[in-house]
Amino acid sequence: xxxxxxxxxxxxxxxxxxxxxxxxxxxxxxxxxxxxxxxxxxxxxxxxxxxxxxxxxxxxxxxxxxxxxxxxxxxxxxxxxxxxxxxxxxxxxxxxxxxxxxxxxxxxxxxxxxxxxxxxxxxxxxxxxxxxxxxxxxxxxxxxxxxxxxxxxxxxxxxxxxxxxxxxxxxxxxxxxxxxxxxxxxxxxxxxxxxxxxxxxxxxxxxxxxxxxxxxxxxxxxxxxxxxxxxxxxxxxxxxxxxxxxxxxxxxxxxxxxxxxxxxxxxxxxxxxxxxxxxxxxxxxxxxxxxxxxxxxxxxxxxxxxxxxxxxxxxxxxxxxxxxxxxxxxxxxxxxxxxxxxxxxxxxxxxxxxxxxxxxxxxxxxxxxxxxxxxxxxxxxxxxxxxxxxxxxxxxxxxxxxxxxxxxxxxxxxxxxxxxxxxxxxxxxxxxxxxxxxxxxxxxxxxxxxxxxxxxxxxxxxxxxxxxxxxxxxxxxxxxxxxxxxxxxxxxxxxxxxxxxxxxxxxxxxxxxxxxxxxxxxxxxxxxxxxxxxxxxxxxxxxxxxxxxxxxxxxxxxxxxxxxxxxxxxxxxxxxxxxxxxxxxxxxxxxxxxxxxxxxxxxxxxxxxxxxxxxxxxxxxxxxxxxxxxxxxxxxxxxx
Amino acid sequence: xxxxxxxxxxxxxxxxxxxxxxxxxxxxxxxxxxxxxxxxxxxxxxxxxxxxxxxxxxxxxxxxxxxxxxxxxxxxxxxxxxxxxxxxxxxxxxxxxxxxxx
Numbered sequence: 001x002x003x004x005x006x007x008x009x010x011x012x013x014x015x016x017x018x019x020x021x022x023x024x025x026x027x028x029x030x031x032x033x034x035x036x037x038x039x040x041x042x043x044x045x046x047x048x049x050x051x052x053x054x055x056x057x058x059x060x061x062x063x064x065x066x067x068x069x070x071x072x073x074x075x076x077x078x079x080x081x082x083x084x085x086x087x088x089x090x091x092x093x094x095x096x097x098x099x100x101x102x103x104x105x106x107x108x109x110x111x112x113x114x115x116x117x118x119x120x121x122x123x124x125x126x127x128x129x130x131x132x133x134x135x136x137x138x139x140x141x142x143x144x145x146x147x148x149x150x151x152x153x154x155x156x157x158x159x160x161x162x163x164x165x166x167x168x169x170x171x172x173x174x175x176x177x178x179x180x181x182x183x184x185x186x187x188x189x190x191x192x193x194x195x196x197x198x199x200x201x202x203x204x205x206x207x208x209x210x211x212x213x214x215x216x217x218x219x220x221x222x223x224x225x226x227x228x229x230x231x232x233x234x235x236x237x238x239x240x241x242x243x244x245x246x247x248x249x250x251x252x253x254x255x256x257x258x259x260x261x262x263x264x265x266x267x268x269x270x271x272x273x274x275x276x277x278x279x280x281x282x283x284x285x286x287x288x289x290x291x292x293x294x295x296x297x298x299x300x301x302x303x304x305x306x307x308x309x310x311x312x313x314x315x316x317x318x319x320x321x322x323x324x325x326x327x328x329x330x331x332x333x334x335x336x337x338x339x340x341x342x343x344x345x346x347x348x349x350x351x352x353x354x355x356x357x358x359x360x361x362x363x364x365x366x367x368x369x370x371x372x373x374x375x376x377x378x379x380x381x382x383x384x385x386x387x388x389x390x391x392x393x394x395x396x397x398x399x400x401x402x403x404x405x406x407x408x409x410x411x412x413x414x415x416x417x418x419x420x421x422x423x424x425x426x427x428x429x430x431x432x433x434x435x436x437x438x439x440x441x442x443x444x445x446x447x448x449x450x451x452x453x454x455x456x457x458x459x460x461x462x463x464x465x466x467x468x469x470x471x472x473x474x475x476x477x478x479x480x481x482x483x484x485x486x487x488x489x490x491x492x493x494x495x496x497x498x499x500x501x502x503x504x505x506x507x508x509x510x511x512x513x514x515x516x517x518x519x520x521x522x523x524x525x526x527x528x529x530x531x532x533x534x535x536x537x538x539x540x541x542x543x544x545x546x547x548x549x550x551x552x553x554x555x556x557x558x559x560x561x562x563x564x565x566x567x568x569x570x571x572x573x574x575x576x577x578x579x580x581x582x583x584x585x586x587x588x589x590x591x592x593x594x595x596x597x598x599x600x601x602x603x604x605x606x607x608x609x610x611x612x613x614x615x616x617x618x619x620x621x622x623x624x625x626x627x628x629x630x631x632x633x634x635x636x637x638x639x640x
Numbered sequence: 641x642x643x644x645x646x647x648x649x650x651x652x653x654x655x656x657x658x659x660x661x662x663x664x665x666x667x668x669x670x671x672x673x674x675x676x677x678x679x680x681x682x683x684x685x686x687x688x689x690x691x692x693x694x695x696x697x698x699x700x701x702x703x704x705x706x707x708x709x710x711x712x713x714x715x716x717x718x719x720x721x722x723x724x725x726x727x728x729x730x731x732x733x734x735x736x737x738x739x740x741x742x
Contacts, residue, residue, distance in 0.1 A: 618738040625665045 004055055005066045007048045008083050011093070012132040014041040014048075015125040022122035029118050035108035038121035042104045042128055046097035053090045057492065062086060065138065077198050084138030084201075087496030091336055092135035092268055095343045099260045100128050102475035106351050107252035109472035110358065120160060124256065127153035131261050135268060139199040140189050143269070147185070147233070150262045151178050157257060158249040170248035177242040181232015185269075188225035191218070205275030212279050223276050223283040226269065227290075234266030234320045237294045241570050243317055244301075247309040251354030254309060259316045259350050260343035267323040267339050271332050274501065278330075284414040288328025292422035295321030297568055299429030303436065304564030307364045308353050311437050314567075315390060316346055318426060325423060326405040329412035333497035338401035340493070341486045345389035345398055348479040352383045355472060356441065366437065370541075371446035380442045382476050387438055389483045391431040391527045397486030402427065404490075406523045420519070424526050431530025432537075439534070439541035649690030656683035670725065670732040674718045681711045 018041035022034060029037070056064065064085040071079045085093070104124060111120050130149025137143040159171030193199060195218060196207045212219040230236070235243035246258050257263070270277060270287065277284050295318040302314035319342045326335030356372065356379055357364055373380045389398035406427070409420040535542075563569060615626065656679060663676025685704045692700020726732060 620734050620738070621665050621668075624661075628661055628665070 004052065004064055007052055008064055008085055008136075009066045009068060011045055011048050011052070011083070011097075012129050012136065014044045015128040015132075017041065019122050019125040019129065022118045022125065026118055027115075031108075031112055031117055034118040034121055038125050039101065039104045039108055041125060042097060042101045045128065045132070046094075046101040049090075049093045049097040052085060053094055056085065056087070056090050057496070071141070074193070074199075075197065077200075079139055079141045079199055081142065082138040083136040085136065087493075087500050088268075088271060088336065089135045090496060091340055091493060093132060095340050096128065096131045096135065096261050099343050099347050099479070100131075100256060102478055103252050103256045103260070103347060103351065105471050106255075106354070106475040107250075109469050110252050110354055111250060116160075120157075120250070123153055123156045123160070124252070127157070127257060127262070131265075134265055139201060140192070140204070141199050143201075143272075144185070144189060147229075147265065147269075148182065150257070150265060151175065151182065151233070154178075154246070154257050154262055157253040158246050160250055160253065161248075164248075167248040170242075170245040174242040174246045177239050178232045181229045181239055181266075184225045184232070185229025188222050188229065191222050191225070195222075201272060205273075208276055208279060214279050215281065216279065219276060219279045220283060223273075223280040224286070226273055226276065227283055227287060230266030230269045230324075231290060232266070233269075234263050234324070235317050236266070236290050236320065236324060237297060238570070240294060240298070240317055241567060241574060244305075244310045244313045244567060247307070247313050251309065251350060251357060254313070255347045255350035255354070258313065259346040263316060263320055264323065264339045264343070267320065267327060267335060270324075270327045271336055274327075274332055277327075281414050284328050284330065286328070288325050288412075288415045288419055291321040291324025291326075291328055292419050292426075293321075294318065295325065295426040296422060296429070299426050299433065301564050301567045302433040303429065304561045306367055306565065308357065308366050308369070308437070308441060309350070309364055311366070311433060312346070312349055312353060315349075315430065315433065316342075318430065319346065319390070321426070322402060322405055322423065325415070325419060326408065329405075329409050329415035329419065331405060331408035331412065332501045333494055334401065334404040334408055336497060337490060337493055338405055340489065341389070341397035341401040341483070344479055344486050345386045345396075345483040348382060348476060348483050349386035349390065351476055351479065352379050352386060355379050355476070356383070366440040368447050369441045370444040371442070373442045376442075378473070379476075382480050383442065384438065385480045385483060387434045389486075391434050391530070392427065393527055394524060395484075395487075397483055400487035400490050403520075403523055407520065410519060424522060427523070427526045428530045431527040432534045435531055435534035436538050436541065439538050443542040643694070644690065646690065646694045649694070650687060653683045653687035653690070656680075656686065659683075668733050668735055670722055670734050670737070673734060674715065674722070677718075678711060678715065681707055681714075 015038075018037050021037055022029065052064065056062075065082060067080050067082040069081050071081045073079065104121070107121070107124060111117050114120060127150060130146045130153055132146070134143055134146025134150060137146060155171050155175040158174050159168045162168045162171070189199075192204060196204055196211065198204050198207060208219065232239045243258060243263065247254055249258075277287070298314040298318035298321060302311050302318065305311045305314060319338070323335045323338050323342070326332075326338060356369070356376065359372075359376055359379070360369065363369065389396040392398040392402040406420065406423045409415045409423055410417055412419075566572065615622075660676045660678075660680030660683060663679065664673050667673050667676060685707050688700040688703045688707070690700070692698065692703075722732060725737065729737065731737070
């Protein structure tokens, strides 16, 4: 019993200690030592997490709580530094530490030659700490600490190669856009505390159920603002624009933060606060709408991308859209299950993409890849495994979770048939863009020199680097196994989550609708339709006989594709709607009253400065004269 | 012995002091600046002596001897420095000797 407690208490602190070691010693550590410290710390957390999950599963105890210390007190309520482990946070810590440890191991290989290696690993460790605090916090303040912590680490890691201006801009954009959501969430926290006087999540849920009726105005606004926070962090409509740009960071960062863990924090938040959302059914419908629209939007955008990581980024967005859809429909455990399986296969996809990018010497444009199946057979297989999980072919983990979500939509009182159709269309899009990505990257001819004929005439085939160390291979194998077999966790997960989400099923008296028998058949068949469609539609991409590739790929310049390529014009819209007016007002307001005050004082300082400079002219006679003038002046003052 | 009024002595001392001070400011040659300084010191000496004689106290003469000693020491040092300056820079122009920019 006490081992459980100390295990839980130490869980977030291994990576924290490692972070301090790496930051303080910095470049004095060798690559080997830095890797051992950082990967070891996260692995320790992972082992503790698995042990705790095991304990939670075999014992009849449903919750493990450990209070570390009292943080501060607000009025009558105390905010404690308390870690709280139940089924939901158990799923999250296993994903965060398990997938996190594998990605750390891979990152140690991927970033080996970077000169700031230990700084990179330190940030990664700090991210794990913040993420663990986010999912283990028993009150909203601790959750918010972790929430901001992961935002900070995301900023630091996107801009890790800050020497390039674009990376720094992408980091800034990610930080500012998520800040909008964070502000909404902070306001929600204030409103909650104002009306309930409590931050502890369990107490909050109980108090809210007593104080508010279903559909009260106040709880509606609180839930809406919480949704705002989740939307910002999880890159959903309308705050989704930061995620594709966030791909500027190193690939392990994209895998860890922008696919597996941080972006799912919004999903976790809504699942954790489901007690409040149940009191506001309208907001749950909004959640479902946001999820549905985002998954369609991201699916269309992914169809036109040319950068392998941006395809995966839009795909992440669309999969999180599925999770949101599930949450909006009240299918809590299905959403969390998809969160877990998505973490497996999307981390696999990103890491394999990282290997491909490394093999091609940092080439990310899929139109300059092609034909890699012969050169990188292992990576091709791993990527294909990731993609079939993403497409949700029967038997894979993605199938279990995605079909569970789709199945729960039709009859849900807060969702309905229209959402079901959105999800099916999204699944179709998913399989089409996945096939396009696979064909372009791995099949067909090598287009490594296309577009740069003149430069590479002497060297038509750029050498493909296939020399990967074991630490960059094994995490991929493990993730592939998890991605394929992740569906087996579903029974265990359902058992655990059922306890948390017990008695939270929505009022189904309203909508016990007719559920057609063809629903499941359509849902299962959709991915295959997508594959068959793309097999013929993208025939150019996969065939090796193409002679003039430039002609075949000229269609990518059409207006519609360009529209999709730029994320359906949201960046443009925000530029016109918010950024330009803001800059205009800022420009107009450049000489306001405060500015005037400050500039006047600047002018005085400047005046005195030039007066004093003129005095210090090095002429003895001038000094003597000023001495005399000063004496006369002082005498005059004294006499008067 | 005709006793001079104190005001006259002070006026004389002030005039001498001002002449010396203007000399210090207006002259470029370091030698003349040194001489003007002597004039200023002597103006102070006159003020002391005059005040001592009017109030029939010996303190004024004591102070004058002190000032005289100081002036002698100062002139000895100053002239020595002037000779070094002349040797080194072939000039005694104070405006040209400002290389320290102090």
